[in-house]
Amino acid sequence: MKIRKYLALALSVLFLCAGCGRTAAPEDAAPSDFVGTEEISETESPREEIVIKMAMHTSLSQEITNAVRAFNEADNGYKIEYVDYDEYDDADSYTSDGALLPGGRSKADFELQMDILKGDTVHIVPDTAFGDEGKFDILKEKGAFIDLYPYLDGDAQINRDTLDSHVLELCETDGKLCYLPTFYWIESMIGKTEYVGEKEGWTFAELKARWNAMPDHATFNHQTTKYGVYWEILRSNLGAFLDYSNGTCSFDSPEFVEMLEFCNSFKVIYEETEADSRNPNFVRSLMLAGFETYHRAVGSDSGEDYTLIGYPTEEGNGAFLNTNYYRYAICADAPQEIQDGAWEFIRMLMDEDFCCDMYNKYNRLVGFPVNRVAFERLAQEELNRPEEEQYSHGNMTQAEYDRLCAYIESIDTMNDLIDDDLENIVNEEIDRLFNGKCTAQQCADMIQSRAAIYIAERS
Secondary structure (H helix, E strand, C coil): CCCHHHHHHHHHHHHHCCCCCCCCCCCCCCCCCCCCCCCCCCCCCCCCEEEEEEEEEECCHHHHHHHHHHHHCCCEEEEEEEEHHHHCCHHHHHHCCCCCCCCCHHHHHHHHHHHHHHCCCEEEEEECCCCCCCCHHHHHHCEEEEECCCHHHHHCCCCCEEEEEHHHHHEEECCCCEECEEEEEEEEEEEEEEHHHCCCCCHHHHHHHHHHHHCCCCCEEEEEEEEEEHHCCHHHHHHHHHHHHCCCEEECCCHHCCCCHHHHHCCCCCCCCCCCCCCCCCCHHHHHECCCHHHHHHHCCCCEEEEECCCCCCCCCCCEEECCCCEEEECCCCCCCHHHHHHHHHHHHHHHHHHHHHHHHCCCCEEECEEHHHHHHHHHHCCCCCHHCCCCCCCCHHHHHHHHHHHHHCCCCCCCCCCHHHHHHHHHHHHHCCCCCCCHHHHHHHHHHHHHHHHHHCC
């Protein structure tokens, strides 16, 4: 059930580690006013480097070591050091094959949260420093991170004009940009146009009407079980019923109850084997992690065989943008001179060449770059791929590209992760429903009651 989440985590951690491999800051970077750029007279002693502490929870990779070394050797007056929270892990945090268990890093996450809130212990916080990335969103809403817009507004190369303003706006919290993402991907659902129609979005009532018109033995991504359908149409959409910024949730809404009833209407709770793959497939969840995955999803001879339909919502526009595992924040309690230095490091990760190099190095599967110039450059590479490098069904077409850009602009929601503790609450009550121990309304009421208390305590 968690394969999508941990697959994305594994992919993105690889990116984050390797993504720091630039050997130097951009040569055309704006002149710095920060400590360390002034000339030092012969009678003055060199200034001591200012230490910037970055949180982490994995062993150092060669790529990250190279990046930090390059930054530290750049004679910019700053030095990055790591604060490693691995020491708080124990044997109960992992499976026998070394995989991280859900909630397995709770002690490490707690210590990191406390260090962020209590003051000058860590300064740069990637969301991957948490085992449970949902904790990053809670801290963001608490005001633990600075607004990065003043830095963007004062930067000649990395600013609102060179980055995707639409993505930045969706990342805002009360008009502030509390973290900067390097890449993003699209979370949606896709289905054959003959099954789901041409409109890119639907309500839950429209989903049910389309499903009722499906041929016999149709499936949801080859699933016909309670849990299978839940994970396809509702699990990835739980964020639509949460509002961390206002400390509220709406799991008792008629829409959520209706979705629970629909999932519970399937006869089998779960099966060890999937349904016959030859059966008509209604819809499936989809992560668009770059131009290639998008082209493979929608590309066909007609170009219109598949519709990116999104998750069912009351507004009928249920696709998400997701920047999780690609986010960097600067702690609000860090001294100003350290915040300045932290920005110098983060802006390196937003550079056009850096983004393009990482996209191509990792097989075009890291997502779409937030750097708009890099986005357009990579798109041109895809549109003009040489014949010997084309995919089995050709290049991405201009029509597909235009459709993608319009689709991204139409998405008005950023999908923040539900933290593991809240997810466990939902899953416990869903399990009671599917095993006949309560009604859908009772299930929704219990989730709402427990979730509201949990969110309120952390707001």
